[in-house]
Amino acid sequence: MSDSGLGFSVKRFVIFIVACAIITLVFEGMSDVGGSMIKGQVSRTTSKFHPEKNVGDRIKPVFVLEDKTAVASAENSSDDSVVDSWNAADSCEQVIEGNDMLQFNLKEMKVSAACDSVTVTLKHTGVMAAEIMGHNWVLTTDSDFMPVATAAAGAGLENNYVPVGDDRVLSATSIIGGGEETSVTFSIGSLSAGDDYTFFCSFPGHYAIMKGSFKVIA
Ligand SMILES: [Cu+2]
Known part of the structure; x- marks a missing residue:
């Protein structure tokens, strides 16, 4: 085949x-x-x-919602600095700042029970006038804070927005505008180490944000 x-x-x-x-x-x-x-x-x-x-x-993100590292280190450093820097003798002279953004730079103030008297100096670091963005520093107990803050508006700017002759007001500065500074000296003999006190700005509407706790350390 x-x-x-x-x-x-x-x-x-x-x-x-x-x-x-x-x-x-x-x-x-x-x-x-x-x-x-x-x-x-x-x-x-x-x-x-x-x-x-x-x-x-690498391309960096434009917005960082929360920088965990920065927040964590800030928390640590502020905790440390509070512990390290608090000095009973120094605590008798307190300085606090208010600005045009309705903010105090402190949320807490601590003074030693050993202070004969305490001087609080308030600095207004903004530029706005007292009539518009005035600030003061008022001290009451925690429980008197709201009633006094509410009554303050009626006192008017001529009284620095502090109710006249009100025993609930433990201390108060005058109202100041941007660039100004004022201070008040008062005895803490009648304050108790265990009690809770609130400091705030009594300019109408400011107390909701501009407030903090005031503590007497035994
Ligand atoms: Cu204010």
């Missing part, structure tokens, strides 16, 4: 197998090359984002 060119022959079969093997090897070789190219590309790309690489080149 002669080979017609279409029928089976061992020679063609062998050639076919060899061809398949060659094609397979060629493709494997190509895929190895391609694979390593892809691998290299992935490595080059992802290595940019490795935690320790190219830190300086």
Whole structure:
């Protein structure tokens, strides 16, 4: 039987197998090359984002909602500084600032029970006039704070927004405007170390934000 060119022959079969093997090897070789190219590309790309690489080149976020590190260190340092800096003798002279943003710079003031008297100096670091953004520093017990703050508006600016002849007012400065400074000296003999006192600004509407706790440390 002669080979017609279409029928089976061992020679063609062998050639076919060899061809398949060659094609397979060629493709494997190509895929190895391609694979390593892809691998290299992935490595080059992802290595940019490795935690320790190219830190300086990265795009910084415009807004950081909460910088945990900064907040944590600020909390630590403020805690430490409060503990380290509090000095019973120094505490008899207190300085507090108010600004045009309706803020005191202190949320808490601590004085030593050993102080003969306490002087509180209030500085207005803003620029707005006393009629518009006036501040004072008023001291009451925690429980008298709201009633006195509410009654203060009726006293008017001429009385520094402090109810006249009101025994609940333990101490008060006059109302000052931006750039001004005032102070008041008072005895803490009648204050008790265990009681809770509130300091606040009695300018109408300010007491909701401008307030803090005043403590006598035995
Ligand atoms: Cu005020």
